[in-house]
Amino acid sequence: MELFPQALAGGLGSGCLYILVALGLSIILGVMKTVNFAHGEFVMLGAYFTFYFYSLTGMNYPVAFVLTLVTLFALGFGLEKAFFRPVRGNMLAGFILTLGFSILLLNLGFIVFGTKSRGISGVFPGMLELGSVHTSVEKVATAAIALGVMVALLYIMYRTKLGRSFRAVSQDSEAAQLQGVNIGNIHSFCLAISLALAGAAGALLGIIFNIYPTMGTRPTSLAFVIIVTGGLESIPGTILAALLVGLVESFVSLYVGGEVSWGAIFLMAFLMIVFRPRGLLGRDRGFLGRE
Amino acid sequence: MNRKLLVALVLTVVLVGGVLAGCAKGGAPEPGEGEAIIIPFGTCSCLSGPYAPWGLSEHWAQEIIVDDINEGGGCWGDIYGHEPGFRVDGQLYKWNLIAYDYKIDSAESVKVINRLVYEDKCKFIHVFVWVALYPNRDTLEENKIFVSEQGMGEDIIGPEFPRTFRFLQEPNTNAAALVPYLHDELGFNTCCIIGDDTADGVVYSTEYGNWMRQVGMQVLSEQIYEPGTQDYTPYLTKAIAENPDLIAGLKVDAPLMGMFVKQARELGYEGEIFMGAPFTWKELVETCGGMENIEGLLSTMMIGEECPLPRQKWLRDEYIARHGEMEWDGSIVDRADPIHMITLAIEKANSLDPDAVAMALESMESPELKSFYGDPCWFGGETVFGINHDLVTPAHLIRVTNGRPVTVATLTPPRDYY
Numbered sequence: 001m002e003l004f005p006q007a008l009a010g011g012l013g014s015g016c017l018y019i020l021v022a023l024g025l026s027i028i029l030g031v032m033k034t035v036n037f038a039h040g041e042f043v044m045l046g047a048y049f050t051f052y053f054y055s056l057t058g059m060n061y062p063v064a065f066v067l068t069l070v071t072l073f074a075l076g077f078g079l080e081k082a083f084f085r086p087v088r089g090n091m092l093a094g095f096i097l098t099l100g101f102s103i104l105l106l107n108l109g110f111i112v113f114g115t116k117s118r119g120i121s122g123v124f125p126g127m128l129e130l131g132s133v134h135t136s137v138e139k140v141a142t143a144a145i146a147l148g149v150m151v152a153l154l155y156i157m158y159r160t161k162l163g164r165s166f167r168a169v170s171q172d173s174e175a176a177q178l179q180g181v182n183i184g185n186i187h188s189f190c191l192a193i194s195l196a197l198a199g200a201a202g203a204l205l206g207i208i209f210n211i212y213p214t215m216g217t218r219p220t221s222l223a224f225v226i227i228v229t230g231g232l233e234s235i236p237g238t239i240l241a242a243l244l245v246g247l248v249e250s251f252v253s254l255y256v257g258g259e260v261s262w263g264a265i266f267l268m269a270f271l272m273i274v275f276r277p278r279g280l281l282g283r284d285r286g287f288l289g290r291e
Numbered sequence: 292m293n294r295k296l297l298v299a300l301v302l303t304v305v306l307v308g309g310v311l312a313g314c315a316k317g318g319a320p321e322p323g324e325g326e327a328i329i330i331p332f333g334t335c336s337c338l339s340g341p342y343a344p345w346g347l348s349e350h351w352a353q354e355i356i357v358d359d360i361n362e363g364g365g366c367w368g369d370i371y372g373h374e375p376g377f378r379v380d381g382q383l384y385k386w387n388l389i390a391y392d393y394k395i396d397s398a399e400s401v402k403v404i405n406r407l408v409y410e411d412k413c414k415f416i417h418v419f420v421w422v423a424l425y426p427n428r429d430t431l432e433e434n435k436i437f438v439s440e441q442g443m444g445e446d447i448i449g450p451e452f453p454r455t456f457r458f459l460q461e462p463n464t465n466a467a468a469l470v471p472y473l474h475d476e477l478g479f480n481t482c483c484i485i486g487d488d489t490a491d492g493v494v495y496s497t498e499y500g501n502w503m504r505q506v507g508m509q510v511l512s513e514q515i516y517e518p519g520t521q522d523y524t525p526y527l528t529k530a531i532a533e534n535p536d537l538i539a540g541l542k543v544d545a546p547l548m549g550m551f552v553k554q555a556r557e558l559g560y561e562g563e564i565f566m567g568a569p570f571t572w573k574e575l576v577e578t579c580g581g582m583e584n585i586e587g588l589l590s591t592m593m594i595g596e597e598c599p600l601p602r603q604k605w606l607r608d609e610y611i612a613r614h615g616e617m618e619w620d621g622s623i624v625d626r627a628d629p630i631h632m633i634t635l636a637i638e639k640a641n642s643l644d645p646d647a648v649a650m651a652l653e654s655m656e657s658p659e660l661k662s663f664y665g666d667p668c669w670f671g672g673e674t675v676f677g678i679n680h681d682l683v684t685p686a687h688l689i690r691v692t693n694g695r696p697v698t699v700a701t702l703t704p705p706r707d708y709y
Contacts, residue, residue: 006524110340111339118577134558135558210550253516254526259515261525
């Protein structure tokens with residue numbers, strides 16, 4: 001077995017999944033100016049919803065996947081109107097709100113879903129040998145689906161009126177409002193899309209890894225590193241950074257040691273903050289992010 | 292005095308008196324002749340949260356043992372020939388199992404232990420893993436509580452804790468028993484070790500690695516990963532590239548063992564895999580990505596499905612009757628040991644004094660001492676911990692054969708090693 005191509009394949013595969021987790025977080029930060037500390041818990045919800053739709057009701061996976069996205073999309077819409085809208089503009093309140101959601105959802109997860117690990121199995125069976133790289137059909141398929149979701153998001157962001165509104169609100173919400181953009185609706189769509197992306201990430205992660213209530217913690221920690229490394233509020237930067245993080249994790253684990261892979265990732269983010277605060281492709285906002 | 296005021300006063304006195312009487316935690320009423328005195332056995336357990344799979348199975352096993360001792364049927368009565376309950380100085384006693392959930396949280400464990408010691412007046416307490424033991428050491432020692440613990444960690448037992456016993460297979464005794472067999476009988480000469488970066492994980496890797504070198508095996512690599520990792524691909528890639536006879540996944544978290552094996556097979560590895568830490572069979576099956584991935588898997592820390600000893604079979608049947616077949620796995624048997632052995636020690640000491648019970652227990656061994664895990668068993672650990680308070684039991688090597696875990700060998704650690 002050759003190590004380099006195996007590490008490359010593994011890193012790119014992980015990176016594709018990290019893209020989905022990080023994009024959801026990035027969009028919320030960019031448009032709503034809110035850090036969603038409960039993002040990992042929505043990843044977890046996505047995994048469990050897909051598990052129940054697919055494994056327990058016998059739905060086929062594509063239907064279960066779409067249903068999960070729709071469910072979390074609707075949930076996001078409702079949550080924004082009920083909880084986020086009253087605290088719009090208040091960063092501290094938003095911080096506490098999402099932190100509260102994180103604690104609530106995590107504990108509800110233990111109560112409702114139990115503590116035993118679950119898995120979504122049999123969706124993409126089989127192994128693949130691509131040259132000297134050994135992998136599984138499910139890893140290739142989930143990476144491909146993740147890229148497909150990413151492309152769909154990019155289309156929305158750069159080819160639709162909704163996406164233009166997102167970008168306008170992200171740059172200057174007051175000016176956007178003066179141009180006739182309904183901030184409330186944009187925030188609702190923003191949270192809905194963010195949660196749908198989290199759900200998609202969970203639905204795909206549930207195929208490759210075990211599903212359990214704390215499963216969202218690790219990818220979310222990486223997502224924060226990714227959006228810092230890629231550039232706050234920069235979608236292209238987030239995509240690039242996610243792939244980079246996946247590769248760093250894979251290569252450092254393989255060639256140095258697993259115990260230092262996270263250290264390497266966080267070191268990379270730290271160096272980025274110190275030497276290039278705007279990230280790989282973020283806008284130049286100065287030290288505190290102000291123009 | 293106004294009539295209404297008098298009635299109200301009387302009613303108030305009666306109400307307050309009733310409340311106070313109801314809240315009073317007095318000792319057990321004097322038993323009548325032939326009646327048993329009920330004494331509490333407390334457990335600081337993990338009934339919810341990520342460790343609930345082990346905590347709940349432990350609690351359920353303890354319930355079965357307590358009921359069996361109190362009722363004198365099944366194992367205690369039929370297999371061991373005891374009458375219901377246990378006797379000290381001719382007086383009959385029975386257990387009342389009191390379990391509280393500390394949710395694997397240290398602060399919560401303090402509340403639980405305080406409640407067990409000061410409210411429930413427990414003199415015998417079982418603690419689920421070291422998380423609950425460390426912050427409560429002073430309380431347990433000051434009140435001279437007999438403590439049984441079932442988990443890894445440093446300084447669990449020692450001469451400074453004369454009433455604390457551990458009831459768990461240590462990785463060093465496990466390795467001492469199993470590794471020679473892996474080399475001599477199964478012919479493994481090279482191995483790659485993968486374990487997690489926790490205190491337990493490092494102990495597992497170190498002990499197994501040392502024993503492998505001692506018997507002449509070549510350890511090609513030793514890798515550790517961050518706890519909570521689910522992607523073992525980089526570590527397995529490196530191990531597979533070394534072309535070992537055996538990949539040892541030591542101290543991989545139980546719910547992730549299936550993931551470990553699955554990813555190894557996805558990387559094209561068709562060789563032998565050995566898992567050296569506790570797991571639950573049900574989770575392994577659900578997460579392994581297909582039974583073909585775990586066919587032939589070697590493991591320890593559980594007995595095979597056939598449960599060769601009558602007491603093991605009894606426990607399995609009883610457990611399945613109460614909780615269903617899906618909840619049973621062979622790693623549950625050792626969870627039944629603590630209360631069982633402590634009761635035997637109380638009878639031997641003919642005393643409920645924790646110090647006397649401790650002295651009796653540390654001197655007991657098979658056939659006087661019976662472990663659900665198998666025979667022979669004894670309390671060792673003096674060479675490492677300075678005191679013989681660590682239960683040593685046989686190590687079981689199981690292999691998944693035709694989709695079921697089957698015992699390959701039951702191996703006794705060397706008596707003079709520990």
